[in-house]
Amino acid sequence: MNTLIAQCGGPTPVINTSLAALITAWQALPGGGRLWGARHGLGGLVSGDWVELTATPAAQLARLAQQPAAALGGGRYRPSDAELTALIPRLLDAPIDALCLIGGNGTMGAVGKLAAAAQHSPLRVIGIPKTIDNDLPGCDVTPGYASAARYLAITTQEIGLDLRAMAGFDQVAIIEAMGRHTGWLTAATALARHAAGDPPHILLFPEAPLAAIDRAYAAHGICVIAAAEGVATHDGRYYAEMGGAASQDPSGQRVFSMAAGVSAAVAQMVQQTLGLRCRQLRLNTAQRASAALASPLDREIAAGVGAAGLAAAQAGHTGVMVGVRLDGASWRTELAPVAEVVGRERRLPAEFIADSGIDVTAAFVEYAAPLVAPLPAEPITWVR
Numbered sequence: 001m002n003t004l005i006a007q008c009g010g011p012t013p014v015i016n017t018s019l020a021a022l023i024t025a026w027q028a029l030p031g032g033g034r035l036w037g038a039r040h041g042l043g044g045l046v047s048g049d050w051v052e053l054t055a056t057p058a059a060q061l062a063r064l065a066q067q068p069a070a071a072l073g074g075g076r077y078r079p080s081d082a083e084l085t086a087l088i089p090r091l092l093d094a095p096i097d098a099l100c101l102i103g104g105n106g107t108m109g110a111v112g113k114l115a116a117a118a119q120h121s122p123l124r125v126i127g128i129p130k131t132i133d134n135d136l137p138g139c140d141v142t143p144g145y146a147s148a149a150r151y152l153a154i155t156t157q158e159i160g161l162d163l164r165a166m167a168g169f170d171q172v173a174i175i176e177a178m179g180r181h182t183g184w185l186t187a188a189t190a191l192a193r194h195a196a197g198d199p200p201h202i203l204l205f206p207e208a209p210l211a212a213i214d215r216a217y218a219a220h221g222i223c224v225i226a227a228a229e230g231v232a233t234h235d236g237r238y239y240a241e242m243g244g245a246a247s248q249d250p251s252g253q254r255v256f257s258m259a260a261g262v263s264a265a266v267a268q269m270v271q272q273t274l275g276l277r278c279r280q281l282r283l284n285t286a287q288r289a290s291a292a293l294a295s296p297l298d299r300e301i302a303a304g305v306g307a308a309g310l311a312a313a314q315a316g317h318t319g320v321m322v323g324v325r326l327d328g329a330s331w332r333t334e335l336a337p338v339a340e341v342v343g344r345e346r347r348l349p350a351e352f353i354a355d356s357g358i359d360v361t362a363a364f365v366e367y368a369a370p371l372v373a374p375l376p377a378e379p380i381t382w383v384r
Contacts (some may be wrong), residue, residue, distance in 0.1 A: 012144030
């Protein structure tokens with residue numbers, strides 16, 4: 001089965017795990033064929049910038065499965081509908097039997113359009129999920145999220161210990177998390193806690209609660225805040241853009257990491273209004289680039305969706321995404337029509353947000369802790 005793969009959008013710590021699993025599964029297929037990868041996502045797919053992967057050695061695949069970023073290259077190119085339609089004859093001439101696109105919301109939109117354009121042909125188009133944002137419908141968790149969440153939880157604990165050690169000089173720290181405005185990664189910082197009063201003290205979902213920051217500092221002598229990069233005021237203004245507008249990617253989506261950032265805006269408020277020293281901690285690309293802190297379960301699921309994507313193509317499915325369903329301590333894959341995914345966003349549900357609006361509930365911890373495990377043991381400290 002001649003197959004073409006692309007890694008689209010931004011990288012994750014485990015996107016190459018999906019790629020390695022798909023290549024391994026393809027090499028085990030009977031009947032031969034050829035396997036290609038498109039460089040830099042949809043841009044390389046459209047331009048014909050493909051590299052052959054047919055004979056990739058097993059030793060390379062084993063290393064690839066542990067490597068962060070995107071070995072084929074990611075990308076933000078957004079093809080026009082005309083470009084996608086024109087691509088179908090070229091794929092059939094190649095000839096490509098199956099096209100597997102690894103990506104998030106925008107990628108699944110391309111899967112749907114390509115499958116519709118190829119509906120009267122033998123070409124099968126499959127979507128394989130990945131995004132650290134955890135916002136894809138059809139998935140109880142998306143590959144990439146648990147690893148980024150584990151990085152944030154461990155890093156938040158370490159920052160909290162550092163701030164506590166320097167209490168009296170350091171006063172407030174704001175940790176800026178990726179994940180745009182959906183809240184999933186910001187919520188994961190709560191997994192840093194072992195006891196009441198442990199950082200983070202405030203999870204910033206809606207607005208900068210200066211009174212709550214003041215209270216937390218008075219109670220603990222420090223205050224650690226975790227904020228989503230795309231957090232906005234109740235009237236819709238993004239904190240990240242208060243120091244200047246964010247740039248936009250080709251799809252028109254704001255790139256908050258290219259703006260001044262929510263950490264800068266909130267730090268200024270804390271310093272000017274409360275008179276407290278505030279560190280700005282923009283973890284930025286490190287959140288999606290740290291393979292050292294990748295979640296073991298995340299790797300397992302990422303490999304599972306890669307293999308399941310190829311199996312779906314082999315079985316003749318098209319226009320579908322491999323979904324992930326959690327069932328207690330286990331998980332499974334299932335196929336979802338991309339029409340049920342495109343144009344929707346899975347935000348942190350209300351039952352995971354505390355009544356205060358600046359914390360998570362026990363239900364979120366119950367959901368996230370198994371995904372992110374293992375976490376460090378309770379730290380030892382003699383300072384208050």
